Amino acid sequence: MPSSTAQHSSSASGSSSSTAPGAASPAIREILASAARGEELSFEQAHLLATSTGADLAALIAAADQFRRETCGDTITYIVNRNINFTNVCFVGCSFCGFGHGPNAPDAYSHSLEDIVAKARAAWNVGASEVCIQGGLPRDLDGYFYRDILRAIKRALPAMHIHAFSPMEISYGVEKTGLPLRDYLRMLKDEGLGSIPGTAAEILDDRIRKQLSPNKLPVARWVEIITAAHETGIRTTSTMMYGHVEEPADWVRHIQLLRGIQKRTGGFTEFVPLGFIHDKTRLFRIGGARPGAAREEHLRVHALARVLLHGAIPNIQVSWVKLGLDLSLDCFAAGANDFGGTLMEESISKSAGATFGEYVSPEEFRARIRSIGRAPAERSTTYAIRNRFESEAVSASATAQPRPQLAPAESRVAHPQGS
Ligand code: SF4
Numbered sequence: 001m002p003s004s005t006a007q008h009s010s011s012a013s014g015s016s017s018s019t020a021p022g023a024a025s026p027a028i029r030e031i032l033a034s035a036a037r038g039e040e041l042s043f044e045q046a047h048l049l050a051t052s053t054g055a056d057l058a059a060l061i062a063a064a065d066q067f068r069r070e071t072c073g074d075t076i077t078y079i080v081n082r083n084i085n086f087t088n089v090c091f092v093g094c095s096f097c098g099f100g101h102g103p104n105a106p107d108a109y110s111h112s113l114e115d116i117v118a119k120a121r122a123a124w125n126v127g128a129s130e131v132c133i134q135g136g137l138p139r140d141l142d143g144y145f146y147r148d149i150l151r152a153i154k155r156a157l158p159a160m161h162i163h164a165f166s167p168m169e170i171s172y173g174v175e176k177t178g179l180p181l182r183d184y185l186r187m188l189k190d191e192g193l194g195s196i197p198g199t200a201a202e203i204l205d206d207r208i209r210k211q212l213s214p215n216k217l218p219v220a221r222w223v224e225i226i227t228a229a230h231e232t233g234i235r236t237t238s239t240m241m242y243g244h245v246e247e248p249a250d251w252v253r254h255i256q257l258l259r260g261i262q263k264r265t266g267g268f269t270e271f272v273p274l275g276f277i278h279d280k281t282r283l284f285r286i287g288g289a290r291p292g293a294a295r296e297e298h299l300r301v302h303a304l305a306r307v308l309l310h311g312a313i314p315n316i317q318v319s320w321v322k323l324g325l326d327l328s329l330d331c332f333a334a335g336a337n338d339f340g341g342t343l344m345e346e347s348i349s350k351s352a353g354a355t356f357g358e359y360v361s362p363e364e365f366r367a368r369i370r371s372i373g374r375a376p377a378e379r380s381t382t383y384a385i386r387n388r389f390e391s392e393a394v395s396a397s398a399t400a401q402p403r404p405q406l407a408p409a410e411s412r413v414a415h416p417q418g419s
Pocket of ligand 1: 099135
């Protein structure tokens with residue numbers, strides 16, 4: 001994997017933006033000027049951006065880069081965190097998922113509360129400020145198990161931020177306990193839930209969701225849960241899985257739906273485009289999906305998100321697990337400003353065939369960020385800056401810590417891309 005930085009800066013603005021933005025068509029120039037003035041774009045305007053090529057795409061990427069600079073400056077943030085995928089037993093059967101197993105499968109596993117706490121403690125001991133907890137949906141799950149996970153971790157590590165449970169899991173917990181949604185969310189918040197991953201979104205269109213995962217919660221329920229979480233004081237991320245059976249019009253509707261929610265609640269911390277990893281998935285083998293996005297499409301989606309969410313959701317995160325580090329760096333010249341987490345354990349995408357590993361050290365994040373002339377900063381889940389690393393000499397003494405030592409079992413695959 002080439003790692004030269006100059007190569008990244010020039011390639012990010014290279015093939016796509018080698019043509020000056022001024023060469024873009026009058027229609028695209030007017031749409032981007034309108035977005036810069038903070039005006040809402042219509043579906044038709046946004047769709048023109050989403051299908052842009054050549055000089056028009058270069059102009060979209062240049063505008064996204066400018067909006068990122070105005071909103072976030074030249075800092076690229078990351079978080080030291082750990083994924084804990086506590087079970088891979090799942091009945092839902094999403095066609096893009098290589099992670100879920102039947103309860104009797106030889107590779108099926110379920111971690112005990114003690115194991116989960118031990119993993120969280122190990123992460124804390126090497127400097128993690130967050131654990132991200134998601135799992136499959138076993139038929140026999142106790143609806144209070146999610147509460148018990150929070151209680152156990154908070155008892156051991158009161159200051160650890162727990163970012164946990166997709167809207168699908170929240171919906172399942174509500175169904176299992178019979179509690180009203182808002183009571184269930186309040187219970188989780190009282191037990192230490194810090195924020196919720198806005199996963200299980202895939203594409204927020206019921207027609208597409210039927211193709212991807214007919215057993216997954218419908219769009220209206222996803223929106224209801226996310227909105228209720230925000231109104232309960234629980235912030236969430238937002239995501240979109242692209243590069244499969246969807247079309248640019250679906251990206252636009254999805255992102256505009258998120259923008260509408262954000263205008264009402266202000267509860268999203270970030271938007272994370274998740275490129276579809278096609279290997280080993282039923283969706284690719286027999287579902288007619290594309291084999292993921294190519295480089296230009298990755299850049300287009302990140303730039304489109306920055307422009308359509310300008311003035312609403314301030315942070316666009318790359319998923320390095322899906323993109324790899326080189327393409328992630330390219331996306332930092334197309335509107336993205338956040339590297340996501342060190343993860344330490346990431347079997348979700350690996351299960352679908354991603355090959356980009358399970359862990360990136362904070363030192364490597366910082367080196368990669370500096371290599372494209374940007375300033376690295378470690379952040380909290382909600383984007384408070386924890387350390388700016390004015391010089392690596394300072395950061396080295398401030399954060400000297402061993403690389404995580406992972407138990408062999410943690411190299412197993414975990415919870416997949418959409419959910
Ligand atoms: S994506 Fe999540 S909910 Fe869907 S089958 Fe896989 S583990 Fe289950």
